[in-house]
Amino acid sequence: MMLEKIDHIGIAVKDIETTGKFYREMLGLEFLGTEEVESQKVKVAFFKIGETNIELVMPTSDDSPVAKFLATKGEGIHHICYATNDIEGDLASLKEKGARLINETPRPGAHGTRVAFIHPKTSMGVLTELAQK
Numbered sequence: 001m002m003l004e005k006i007d008h009i010g011i012a013v014k015d016i017e018t019t020g021k022f023y024r025e026m027l028g029l030e031f032l033g034t035e036e037v038e039s040q041k042v043k044v045a046f047f048k049i050g051e052t053n054i055e056l057v058m059p060t061s062d063d064s065p066v067a068k069f070l071a072t073k074g075e076g077i078h079h080i081c082y083a084t085n086d087i088e089g090d091l092a093s094l095k096e097k098g099a100r101l102i103n104e105t106p107r108p109g110a111h112g113t114r115v116a117f118i119h120p121k122t123s124m125g126v127l128t129e130l131a132q133k
């Protein structure tokens with residue numbers, strides 16, 4: 001595994017604008033912008049804190065995985081994302097170790113990254129994302 005750091009923490013929200021005010025105005029985090037990620041049917045907003053970001057994730061469609069998460073669990077922490085410099089190698093290694101993967105091959109993520117998710121059944125309830133720049 002080639003994990004380097006926590007890239008971001010993903011938080012599922014119903015409304016990026018409303019929630020964004022908490023991170024921008026109350027916590028004073030630097031707002032990096034929003035982006036639509038079509039492969040995941042979400043709109044995301046990033047806030048920088050040190051080497052890590054907070055990622056607000058809002059579904060853009062009722063069949064988005066995040067819409068299902070909000071319907072069953074409500075708003076809150078959705079996933080943790082680790083930065084890697086060898087996502088294919090890491091996915092192969094995880095598969096070999098018996099991990100259940102949501103994405104066996106990387107998909108396009110925000111900011112031109114390639115991402116893949118590990119199923120929360122493998123990680124005791126924490127949806128885990130890998131991202132490579």
Ligand code: ZN
Pocket residue numbers: 008009010055079081129
């Ligand atoms: Zn993420």
